[in-house]
Amino acid sequence: MATVADTHGVEHEHGPAKGIMRWITTTNHKDIGTLYLCFAMAMFLVGGLMALIIRAELYQPGLQLVDPHFFNQMTTLHALIMVFGAVMPAFAGFANWMLPPMIGAPDMALPRMNNWSFWVLPFAATMLVITLFLDGGAVASGWTLYPPLVLQMGDSLPFTIFTVHLLGLSSIMASINIIVTIFNLRAPGMTMMKMPMFVWTWLITAFLLILVMPVLAGGVTMLLTDKYFDTSFFDAAGGGDPVLFQHIFWFFGHPEVYIIVLPAFGIISHVIPVFSRKPLFGKNSMVFATAVIGILSMIVWAHHQYTVGMPVPAELYFMYATMLIAVPTGVKVFNWLATMWKGSLTFETPMLHAMGFLVLFVFGGFTGIMMSQAPADLYYHDNYFIVAHFHYTLVGGGVWGIFAGFFFWLPKWTGRMYDERLGKLHFWLSFLGFNLLFMPQHFLGLAGMPRRIPDYAVQFTEFNQMSTVGAFIFGFSQLLLIYIAYKAIKGEGEKATDEVWEGAKSHGLEWNLPSPMPYHHSFEGVNIGKAIEDE
C-alpha cells in the first residue's frame, strides 16, 4: 500500500492549505462540512430576518411596514431560503463531517464532486436574492410556486426557476456521494445492519432526494415553458391543468419534509442513547421504520390538495395512506422513550435539545394527524393552523435536530467543550421563544386567520402580538448560538476528551477518534475492527 502517498510531498500530508483557496478547492470532507454549516448559518439568519419582517408587519392589524406584494415576496423567499439554504445544507454539513468517521471511511467517496455540491449553493442563493431587485420584485406566489399565479409575476420567474435547478443539482450530487460512500467505503466489519442510525437515515434521505428533486426540476421547467415558450401544461384552455403542477410539486414536497426531518431522527437516535447511558432500544426496528417512512412519504403527496377538487376516491386513498405514516413514526418515538426508560439520564445541552425535539415534533405530528382527515382539513386549510403545524415539524423537528447535533458534535470538531451555561441558556430562550411564537398560531388558525395575508381582523391582535414577541426572542437567541460556536472554534473553553461524553466510546466509532479529529486520516492509529466489535 501507500505507493501513492510515498511519491508525494509531505507538506500535503498534514494540515490544510492556506488562505481562501483552501476553502474553494478543498476536497476534505471536514472542510466541506464546515463550509456547509457556515453557509447554513448565514442563510438561517437571512431567512430569519425575512421571517422577522413578516412578524413585525403582523404585530398589528392594518398595513404598517411593508406593502402586501413585498410581504408575499418575504413569505416566499423565507421559505425557500430556510428549506433549501438553511436546513438541508446544515444536514449535508453534518453528513460530511460525521458519515466518514461513523463508518470508518477515509473521506467521502467522490471528493471533487463533494466540493461542487457545496460550491453550487452560494451561486444559487445569489441568483435567488438578485430577484428582489428586479422589475416586479421576487416571486411572491408562496414557496409552492403554483400556477397560474406564479406565471403572473415580473421578471423574477426564470431566475427563481434556475435557482431551483441549481439547488436540485447540488442536492443530487450530494446524495450520490452519500450513497456511494455508504455502499462502497465502509470499513471491514461495518455491515449494513451495524451502521449507526444517522448513517441509515441519511441513506434513506439521499434516496428520497434522488427520486424527487428531478421531478421538481421537471415541474418548474414546465412553468418556464408555459410562460416563455407557449406550452399549455398548466392551462386548461390548451388541455392542461394547473392542478397538475400541484401534483408534481407535492410529489416532491411531501418527501421533502421527510428529507428535512429524517436526518434529525438520526441525530436524536445518537443523542438519546449517549445521555441515557444505554444502547438505542430496538435499533433494527428503527432502521425498518425509517425505510417504511421513506416509502410511504412517496405515496401520500395529495394530502396537500384536499380542497382542490380531487375525486373522492383519491381523497380517501391519500387520507388513509397519510394516517399510516403515524405507525412507523410512532415506532420511532416509542423506541426513543424506551431508550430513556431506566437509563441514567443527564441533561446536557444536546440532550435538552433532543427532549425539545421530542416534545415539539410529537406535537407537530399530532396536528398533522388532525389535518390528515380530508373532511376536517377543509377547515384547517391555508390558515394559521397549518403554519403552526409545519413550523412545529420543520423547526421543532428539523432545526431542533440541528441544534442537538451541533452541541453534540461541536467538541468532536473543535476539540473544545462549549460553554454549558450558555448552551442551556440558548436552549431555554429558543424553546420558550419558539412556543410563544407558534403555539398561539394554532388558535389564530382555528379562529379563521388566513395565511400569506399581511392584514387581519382586530380580534386576532393579542395572539399575533404574542407570536411576534416570541419570534424576536427566538430569532435573537440564535446570535447566542453563533457566539458559542465562535468561542469553541477560537479554542476557548475546556479541552474535550476523545470520547467527549461519558461512556460515549461504546456508542460509535467516531468517539474513539481524537478530539478534534485530525485533518486527514481520521483513523490513524485507531483499531477500527476492534472498535466496531466493541459496540
Added chain:
Amino acid sequence: MSTASGNYYLPHVARWPIVGSIGLFTMLGGFSLKLIGVGAGAFFMALGALIIIGMMFGWFGEVIREGLQGLYNDQVERSFRWGMIWFIASEVMFFACFFGSLLYIRMYVIPWLGGEGTTGVGEFTNMLWPDFAPEWPTNGPARIGGEFEPMGAWGIPALNTLILLSSGVTVTWAHWGLLKNNRPQFVKGLIATIALGFTFVLFQAYEYYHAYTEMGLTLGAGIYGSTFFMLTGFHGMHVTIGAIFLTVVLLRALRGHFDAEHHFAFEAAAWYWHFVDVVWLGLFIFVYWL
C-alpha cells in the same frame, strides 16, 4: 497532490468545480436575462456554456490522466460505477415527471374537461366549455395554437426505433470486443453506435422541421404539442449528449485507452446509451403510438 488512505485515491485539490459553478451561473443568468428581454443575455449564455465546456475538458482530463497513471484501484472504480448508476436513476425520475404528466393529462384531465367523471370534478369544468369533446390528440377546448396534425408512429418514429435498438446491439458488440481485448471490434462497434446515434438525431430534426413547417405541430399546439416536444425534445437532447459521450470514448479508444479490466468511461457511456434507448421505447409507445 494526493494521499492514499489504504489504497483509496483521494485527490487533494479540486480546481474545476468552482469554474463549473461560475459557468452555470453565467449561463443560466444569461438565459434568464434573455427571457426577460435583456439584449446581453444571449452573450452571457454563450459565455457560460463555453466556461462549462472548458470545465468539462479540464475536469475530465484530470480524471483521465489520473486513471492512466493507475491511481484508481478497484474500489475507486466501484465508486464511479455507483455514482453513474444513481445519476442515471435521477435522470429516470426527470423523465418520469414528463411521462407522469402525459398520463395524468390523458387519463384524467382531458375526460374531466369534457365533463366526464361522476365524483365532483367533471361537472364543473364542463361549465366553461360545454362543447368540448374529450379526445386525444387535442390542443384543448380553446384550440390553442390552431389546427394541427398529430405525429404518426409508423414513419420516421418506427425507423428511429429500429435505429436505436440496433445501436443498443452495436454498443454491446463493442463491449464484447473490449472484453476480449479485440480493439478493432471495439472501435468498429463504437463507430457504428455513434453513427446510428447521430442518424437518429438527424431524423428527429427532420421530423421537427416537418412538424413546424407543414403540420402546424409546434410547442404552442396546446397540450399535445407541449407534451410531444417536451418529451421528445429532452430525449433528443439526451441522445445527443450520449452520442458525444460515446465519441469521446471513441477518441480515447483510438489513442489506446481502455483494456479488458479498466474501462469505466466506456461502461458509463454504454449504460447511458441503454438508458436513452429505454426512454425512447416509452416515447414510441406512449407519445407516438397509443
